[in-house]
Amino acid sequence: DRSPSDPNADGHDRASSRGASGLVLLAGSLVPSPLVQAAGCSVLSLWLAEAGTVLDHWIASAVRAGVDREILCVFGGAGAPPTSPEGAVGVRIVQDRTGYRGPAGSVRDAVEGLGLSRLVIAEGARYLTDDLGTLLEAHEKTGADVAIARNPDGSPAGLYVASERSLALIPHAGYLDLKEQWLQKVSGAGMRAIVHDLSGKGSISLRTREDFIRGSFEASGLRQPARTRIWGAGSSMPGAGRRGVVAKDAEVAPDALVMDSVVMPGARIEPEAVVLRSIVMPGAVVSGGDEVIETVAAPKGRRIPVGADTE
Numbered sequence: 001d002r003s004p005s006d007p008n009a010d011g012h013d014r015a016s017s018r019g020a021s022g023l024v025l026l027a028g029s030l031v032p033s034p035l036v037q038a039a040g041c042s043v044l045s046l047w048l049a050e051a052g053t054v055l056d057h058w059i060a061s062a063v064r065a066g067v068d069r070e071i072l073c074v075f076g077g078a079g080a081p082p083t084s085p086e087g088a089v090g091v092r093i094v095q096d097r098t099g100y101r102g103p104a105g106s107v108r109d110a111v112e113g114l115g116l117s118r119l120v121i122a123e124g125a126r127y128l129t130d131d132l133g134t135l136l137e138a139h140e141k142t143g144a145d146v147a148i149a150r151n152p153d154g155s156p157a158g159l160y161v162a163s164e165r166s167l168a169l170i171p172h173a174g175y176l177d178l179k180e181q182w183l184q185k186v187s188g189a190g191m192r193a194i195v196h197d198l199s200g201k202g203s204i205s206l207r208t209r210e211d212f213i214r215g216s217f218e219a220s221g222l223r224q225p226a227r228t229r230i231w232g233a234g235s236s237m238p239g240a241g242r243r244g245v246v247a248k249d250a251e252v253a254p255d256a257l258v259m260d261s262v263v264m265p266g267a268r269i270e271p272e273a274v275v276l277r278s279i280v281m282p283g284a285v286v287s288g289g290d291e292v293i294e295t296v297a298a299p300k301g302r303r304i305p306v307g308a309d310t311e
Contacts (some may be wrong), residue, residue, distance in 0.1 A: 025124035028075035036295035043125040044082035049219035065133040104176040123158030127215035131202040145191040151202030225260035
C-alpha cells in the first residue's frame with residue numbers, strides 16, 4: 001500500500017506534454033550531513049519505505065511526471081556514491097571530479113551535450129510528498145524559464161525546473177551555486193522565474209536521523225512520531241510493542257520494543273531489545289536486552305548516537 005502523501009498513490013499515469021527531458025539529483029557535498037556520517041552511505045541508497053530507497057522514490061516521481069530521457073545522480077565531495085537500483089533503465093551515476101564547480105556548475109557539466117530541452121534539478125537528500133508533475137505544469141503554463149519550488153512553511157524545497165537557455169547561463173568553468181548566483185544570472189538576463197508552492201508536506205529534508213524517520217513515516221502513511229521522554233538505565237521500560245516503519249524482511253522478536261523508529265531490510269532485533277527513535281540499518285543486529293535510543297545502528301555493532309544529529 002502507498003501513503004496518501006506518495007505522489008504515485010492514485011495510480012494515474014501523469015506523463016504528458018508537460019514532462020521534462022531529464023532529472024538531476026545532487027547527491028554530494030563538501031561536508032557530509034549528520035545522516036551520511038552516521039549511515040556511512042549516500043542518503044539516496046537508504047531504504048525509506050516498502051516502495052524502496054530514497055532514489056527509488058525519486059525515480060518513481062520522475063517517471064510519473066513524464067521525465068523521458070535521463071535521470072542523473074551527480075555526486076562529489078565527501079561520502080560514498082549512491083547505488084543505482086537493480087534493473088533501472090536510464091539512471092546514471094555521475095561523479096563530479098572537479099570538486100570546485102558548485103551545484104550549478106556540476107549540473108551543467110553533467111548534462112553537457114545531452115540535448116535536454118528542460119531539466120528538473122533536485123537535492124537528492126529529500127523526500128517529495130507532492131506530485132512533481134504539478135511543478136512541471138506550472139513551469140509550462142506560465143512560460144517561465146525557471147520554476148522554484150517552495151515548501152508550505154515558506155522554506156526552500158531544493159527543487160527547480162530549468163529551461164535550456166537558463167542552463168546556458170552557467171559558465172563552463174568556475175564555481176556557481178544555484179540559489180544565489182545562478183538565479184541572479186537568470187534575473188540579470190531578463191528571464192522569468194516563478195515560485196511554485198508545494199502541497200502536502202512539501203519536500204522533506206533528509207539530513208539528520210530525525211529528518212529521515214519523519215520522511216520514512218510520511219512515505220509509509222504513518223502518523224508522525226511524538227516526542228517522548230528517553231528511558232535510561234534503571235528506568236522501567238514499557239512492554240513489548242511496535243510502532244514504526246519495519247521492513248517486511250527485517251527480523252523483530254515478538255517481545256522486543258520498537259517505537260518511532262525505522263528498521264530496514266535485513267536488520268535483526270533480538271528478544272527483549274529496545275529500539276527508540278532510531279534507525280536500524282541493513283545487516284545491523286540489536287542484541288537481546290540491548291537499548292538503542294536515538295541512534296543509527298549500523299552493521300558490526302557500530303552505533304552513532306543522538307549527538308550526530310547536531311550540525
